[in-house]
Amino acid sequence: MKTIKASLIGFGSVGQGVAKVLLRKQQELKLLGLDIKVVAIADSKTAAINLAGLNLEEILKRKESEGIVGDEKANGNEIILDIEHDLVIETTPTNIDTGGVGLLNMLTAFSKKRHVVTSNKGPLALRYRELESLASRSGCAFKFEATVGGAMPLLNLVRNTLAGNEVLSIEGIFNGTCNYILSRMMEEHATYELMLAEAQELGIAEKDPSYDVEGIDTACKLVILANAIFGMDVTYKDVSITGISRITPEALMLAEADGYVIKLIGEVSKNRIQVAPRLVPIGHPLAVGGTLNVASLQTDLAGPVIVVGRGAGSIETASAILSDIISIYKN
Numbered sequence: 001m002k003t004i005k006a007s008l009i010g011f012g013s014v015g016q017g018v019a020k021v022l023l024r025k026q027q028e029l030k031l032l033g034l035d036i037k038v039v040a041i042a043d044s045k046t047a048a049i050n051l052a053g054l055n056l057e058e059i060l061k062r063k064e065s066e067g068i069v070g071d072e073k074a075n076g077n078e079i080i081l082d083i084e085h086d087l088v089i090e091t092t093p094t095n096i097d098t099g100g101v102g103l104l105n106m107l108t109a110f111s112k113k114r115h116v117v118t119s120n121k122g123p124l125a126l127r128y129r130e131l132e133s134l135a136s137r138s139g140c141a142f143k144f145e146a147t148v149g150g151a152m153p154l155l156n157l158v159r160n161t162l163a164g165n166e167v168l169s170i171e172g173i174f175n176g177t178c179n180y181i182l183s184r185m186m187e188e189h190a191t192y193e194l195m196l197a198e199a200q201e202l203g204i205a206e207k208d209p210s211y212d213v214e215g216i217d218t219a220c221k222l223v224i225l226a227n228a229i230f231g232m233d234v235t236y237k238d239v240s241i242t243g244i245s246r247i248t249p250e251a252l253m254l255a256e257a258d259g260y261v262i263k264l265i266g267e268v269s270k271n272r273i274q275v276a277p278r279l280v281p282i283g284h285p286l287a288v289g290g291t292l293n294v295a296s297l298q299t300d301l302a303g304p305v306i307v308v309g310r311g312a313g314s315i316e317t318a319s320a321i322l323s324d325i326i327s328i329y330k331n
């Protein structure tokens with residue numbers, strides 16, 4: 001049995017999902033020979049530390065009832081620096097202007113030779129090459145399946161199952177909020193403003209939705225794909241971006257009359273990185289509804305490959321994180 005000491009930095013929707021999944025999958029992990037002990041957890045204000053392994057159930061309860069994870073005052077970065085452990089699970093908020101605390105956490109983790117698994121797009125959308133090369137120089141794994149399409153398998157699909165293939169292009173829907181709004185506008189023949197308000201009420205859209213609806217979130221995901229799969233060196237500022245806020249119900253109705261839906265499509269290949277609303281034939285594999293994500297890959301050997309899945313959600317995103325963790329230690 002291999003014992004892995006992990007820290008969990010960020011204990012919101014995804015961090016708590018990871019804790020629940022680790023509890024739920026304890027037996028399955030043991031069958032794989034893995035005993036994952038979370039030795040430290042940090043949120044924005046507090047921390048919990050126990051080198052013998054924290055009681056995740058108790059911490060989940062405390063976070064729910066008191067809004068904090070523990071009584072320690074150490075911050076996440078201090079934990080990564082000072083507590084002896086093997087793996088940092090980084091789930092702090094995305095900041096695409098500076099990389100935020102997540103960037104510092106990842107740089108610190110590699111400097112201390114700790115593996116990183118993350119759902120945080122910001123650092124990767126800004127400083128991918130640097131992080132990747134620092135990880136490899138430190139002999140650390142750097143895994144980020146959850147940053148693109150949540151539970152929808154994409155990076156590991158290309159790296160593992162499609163190994164040996166050249167990926168020629170990837171296009172798809174990478175933002176569930178936009179897909180929900182466009183799908184509902186189509187169903188109800190309603191305005192963008194009305195369906196955005198509905199999405200906000202349901203918790204599908206943020207209070208400030210601009211990052212999603214202006215296409216920036218999709219652009220960040222394309223940048224991660226461009227850097228990680230196509231070997232490029234780009235940031236989200238290199239992406240041509242058009243969002244969905246100017247799409248009218250009339251445009252959707254005209255499209256429908258001709259047999260199309262309008263979708264916010266992200267596309268990446270060696271020559272092009274672009275986010276824009278596009279006409280997609282009704283019934284086409286990319287015409288998925290609701291909050292679903294979809295990716296269509298063109299490859300040289302396998303031909304077209306299409307994956308559909310949930311792009312967000314606490315447990316769904318934790319599923320991608322768990323698979324990254326397992327892949328590090330199975331190899």
Ligand SMILES: NC(=O)c1ccc[n+]([C@@H]2O[C@H](COP(=O)([O-])OP(=O)(O)OC[C@H]3O[C@@H](n4cnc5c(N)ncnc54)[C@H](OP(=O)(O)O)[C@@H]3O)[C@@H](O)[C@H]2O)c1
Nearest residue numbers: 010011012013014043044076091092093094119120312313
């Ligand atoms: N939610 C999803 O479905 C999803 C899917 C894919 C990717 N992601 C990405 O995953 C990351 C986490 O998302 P989320 O939905 O879990 O966000 P969230 O619910 O807002 O949680 C963020 C967590 O980070 C903590 N935090 C903030 N600043 C911190 C700091 N300086 N040090 C330590 N912890 C800090 C927060 O503390 P408090 O609890 O004290 O506020 C909170 O626990 C984001 O980068 C997001 O873009 C999310």
